[in-house]
Amino acid sequence: MKAKKGQVSVMMGNAVTATVAALCRPEVIACYPITPQSEVAETISSIVADGKLDADIVEVEGENSAMNVCRGASLAGARTFTATSSYGLVYMYDTILETAGFRAPVVMANVNRETPGIHAVSSGQQDLISTRDSGWIQIIVENNQEIADQLIMCYRLAEDYDIQLPVMMNYDGYYLSYLNEEVEIPVQEDVDAFLAPLKKQPKRPVIVPGAATGAGTHGMEMGYVEARYKHWSAMDRAKKKVDEIDKEFGDYFGRSYGGQIEEYKMDDAEIAIVASGSAAGTAKDVIDDKRAAGIKVGLVKLRLFRPFPEERLIQALKGKKAISVIDRSICFGWKYGPMCTELKALASSIGNVPILSYIDGLANLDITIPHIGRVVDETAAAAEGKAYQDITWIPLEE
């Protein structure tokens, strides 16, 4: 470990996001406030106003403009930052597609909230799921320390010359956004040092005033096919890169998260729970209790959702006797939750075992210890060959 001890304090998730984003020295920030993200926009604005960060803040009239500003600035070579949630994320939908297609390495914090449809000012991952195929790298974190650390890693990932893709870091709104937790904020020199390798890489093309260049707009026929193939290939490369950056971060700062997935007590586990976000923290406590009661259960925390960590998941889950997936969103048109549906695509590699889908934690309903306890018990029963429900909406059975 090379890093100096950082300032340890009790901080709200949104304050951590703004504080650490500033340490990454973005040059252009365009951030429209929306519940439950507003403190991110407010805090980073005051950091700049106080003269602690030399950045241009573009005051925009909405999220669509915010993402357009970030894409433009990114194509001109700037490091950019924005944050949003729910309605804001879908209001910038066309421009997040362009940002990805143009390969602009924008970093965005998305504070998860239920999406339009049913007006729910409450937590849920439906906004993340709604942008699944946007071509962004999507990462989900569990707690406030992970917000701090992953945000730094997001810049290393997005701006890596081999990747050149926008990265969306997701954390649970209302839970982490407003949760006060002990967090160690890395010191500026260490963040600078960790991001320094980017400066040694070849320079990506940027817009130069007066120069005759075209960015992202020329994708007819084979140009389109080629751009899509390169984007698709970069997404595939990103999987390994996430693991490498996480390892390097661990060596430098003494904290690491497993990269694409975090495996908790999986080595000797006979059954596995797959969860993400803050619910994964609760699940670890449940797993400790169930292990004390003699059930060999482990947790796979899904950190990388796009690209989907196919190889790591197969490696972690192969040979397990039953698997349950807890989704905090739903998949219209499929019977199972979105993450469960994706996992089922790997069934032929994992093995012919029961895969149970659970929907829980919609609209600020807690994914509780008893809920996850029930999931573990039912997964253990399925592993023994007993009958099981392949899809369960936990709140409806309470």
Add this chain to the structure above:
Amino acid sequence: MVIKHKWIFKTEAPWSDANEKMLALDTGGWRTERPVLDKSLCNYCGLCALYCPPQCMRDKGDHYEVDLKWCKGCGICAHECPRKALTMKPEGDFANES
């Protein structure tokens, strides 16, 4: 997968260099009408060039001339011309021109 395609973009992201080969559509092929100038009415105000969406009005010193390689025939120049110096004429009228 064996890729037979020859790469169009030299860069990872879809960037093109217009000094060599700009990847652009030949928008002139879309045209069904073209603007025709009556030079006696034109006072070289430049509004046609300002409003032209593909920016294909060329400055000739005392008037503007349309570049038919790019003109889509949208008619905005003729619509905006305050002196009605530009008139949209059907492409059929020019069918016999080389």
